[in-house]
Amino acid sequence: MSYFRKVDPARHWFSMVGKEQKWLILINADPDAMASSMALRRILRHHGATVDIAGINEVHRPDNLAMIRYTRMEMRRFSPGMAAAYSHLALVDSQPSHNPQFEDLEFSAIIDHHPPATPPEEAEFMEIKPEYGATSTILTEYLYNLNLRIGARLATALQFGIRTDTGNFQRHTCEVDLRAYQYLSKFADPQLLTRIVQSELRLDWLPYVARAISRRRKIGSGHLTVLDKVDSPDILVLIADFLTRVYEIRWLIVAGIHEKNIVLIFRGDGLTMDMGRLAQSRFDELGSAGGHKAMARAEFPLETMEGGSLDAFIRKRLQGGF
Ligand SMILES: [Mn+2]
Structure with a gap:
């Protein structure tokens, strides 16, 4: 039995990613966006591209900071001048119309689970699935379909992304979110997840x-x-x-x-x-x-x-x- 739907358009599109490409993945940093960007980076790097991740916002919540620290996620702070240094831009867990900082940029890929904007956004590759509880679920489907090994830190990050956006499967969720979570359990580190989830306090x-x-x-x-x-x-x-x-x-x-x-x-x-x-x-x-x-x-x-x-x-x- 196959865990997930087939994502042939995504596979086809990823197959055209090449070594000469320099990608910047942009996010409005929260757990789902961060995990999704890490997964997309994994995929793009697998196809030979150079990849960086940049957030348009500063992260304050202790659990989000713990996620960055313990998954060793590397993320820059976005500034408008940065985009010129890259051949391709991607946006995950958001759409260009969601934030003025995204609006004037031209994205090659948009992957999101928020309701599609009107008029629809444009990108060479775009997948928007509002029925999903998390963008991390979409990226998990891609990783599965591409048969890519998922490291413990990435799997844990994706689980945390799904948990956070679905409120532990209590709101806006669907069966695929649960299946993705279950699939990720094979690779994730439960102690690491607990550590992140329980980082609720700051010293002050x-x-x-x-x-x-x-x-x-x-x-x-x-x-x-x-x-x-x-x-x-x-x-x-x-x-x-x-x-x-x-x-x-x-x-x-x-x-x-x-x-x-x-x-x-x-x-x-x-x-x-x-x-x-x-x-x-x-x-x-x-x-x-x-x-x-x-x-x-x-x-x-x-x-x-x-x-x-x-x-x-x-x-x-x-x-x-x-
Ligand atoms: Mn999300």
Whole structure:
């Protein structure tokens, strides 16, 4: 049984890639884009071309940084002057109309899984498959069809790309994504994948984690921790997700101040308390609030707080809510 569809047009097109070609693969760097670019580089190099990868953005998320470090991916930062040094440009996991930095460039290849642009993009070789959860899935099909050996680091990167874009197969995914993931398991390094997935923290976030733990208090059947000012609401999300790992914590709220707003992150087991309803009933009138049973968020201007401490303010708003 064959794992994947036949990709003869791609095979034919790759067969025309030659030694004299100098390729630059452009990406808007996220795990799926990075993994896809690594796979395309593998294919183009196999056909003799020289290949570089460049990202138009800076990577900040610790798991994405871990992916770059542990897969030893080499990626440059794109600048408009770079393109002239290459004979061919490729774009993966994106389309030229998605970003002004791509718009004036002429791409020889575009491989993507976002909905096709209108009017359609143009390239010598183009494959856009919006039904797929990840571009990494398309590249896995190519590697399979070309019968190329997939190294452990590349296979792990592709798995991480598929996992990330499909939210661990919980959203926008199809059977081929699962099959690609399974096929990659033959070559991937599970320890390496775990290492990447678990790189969730940055050293400068640890003081927030310490504060969140020491300030945690019970509130009804749940828990509340209030953090004051944070550099990014991502920190609140990260701490909320981290605390849901504690068995006894059935639901919790992590609150903090970001710029001129108060942000509340709600996490629950989906059984004890409806987080979306709690957020909405208590905080919607102050700004925006909502979510679903297990996850919710509220955000409203700092000036809404009627004096006193943020902790006291939140407790007062929540009174009688559970
Ligand atoms: Mn993608």
